[in-house]
């Protein structure tokens with residue numbers, strides 16, 4: 001029997017927990033069972049009570065107090081501790097049936113998704129072996145990043161890093177779309193959703209010129225500003241080109257307040273984990289094994 005789950009990841013404040021809550025609400029509205037796992041050892045308030053909460057195993061606050069660690073080192077310690085005590089997850093998850101969607105709410109520390117090999121090990125445990133969960137990563141990036149293009153490309157790079165590190169079905173999501181509504185032209189938005197490296201070139205051009213009357217002229221101060229300097233621009237261009245060369249990153253739009261938008265994201269998750277394909281048609285109640293055997297004997 002397979003199980004199904006989604007790992008909701010992304011930088012701090014990207015809207016992960018809000019999305020998890022909206023997703024759970026949507027599943028409930030559609031009479032689909034779900035199982036909520038909080039893996040953020042610093043999270044306090046929840047819209048829905050988690051079925052598993054990592055804080056029952058270890059809390060970031062205790063680790064910081066007792067081990068004299070900061071928030072990031074403390075988080076890594078919490079995850080190392082979780083990896084040493086995987087039964088904490090395995091036991092309650094082994095009873096979850098295949099009609100459930102298991103929603104994992106992850107912390108926002110970016111180092112977890114970039115260079116420490118903790119998540120790949122955790123994911124391996126969840127996807128392989130006894131648990132055998134079909135998983136899809138949902139990586140959230142805040143849509144307000146599109147206002148600052150280098151920041152958007154840096155965020156895209158972090159999404160790509162998580163994607164390459166985890167080797168599992170992966171969807172990228174631009175969250176909080178309500179905040180950029182009306183601020184970015186639809187045509188431009190499309191170029192962010194299917195990441196287009198030329199956006200950086202245009203941005204460089206825009207920033208290195210100033211408006212004089214009806215014309216744009218070169219901004220004499222542009223190169224003095226380190227964020228507008230030539231080497232910074234070249235770095236941004238190289239990063240954007242790298243993303244373009246892989247042509248692997250595209251984004252879905254999410255407004256967590258809009259149920260249709262949450263439903264659309266769920267369809268992508270369901271497709272990626274092949275949820276619907278594995279839902280067996282339910283047998284009528286009177287078709288018990290006795291009857292089946294009888295039918296075969298006859």
Ligand SMILES: Nc1nc2c(ncn2[C@@H]2O[C@H](COP(=O)(O)OP(=O)(O)OP(=O)(O)O)[C@@H](O)[C@H]2O)c(=O)[nH]1
Nearest residue numbers: 011012013014015016017018107108176255256257
């Ligand atoms: N306008 C708007 N705000 C949102 C949306 N989603 C989340 N927020 C706000 O963004 C802030 C952070 O949201 P969270 O859901 O806590 O983000 P998170 O990624 O879980 O944060 P961490 O767990 O701390 O990394 C909160 O103030 C939310 O109310 C959205 O779709 N639109």
Ligand SMILES: [Mg+2]
Nearest residue numbers: 016017040043
């Ligand atoms: Mg959160």
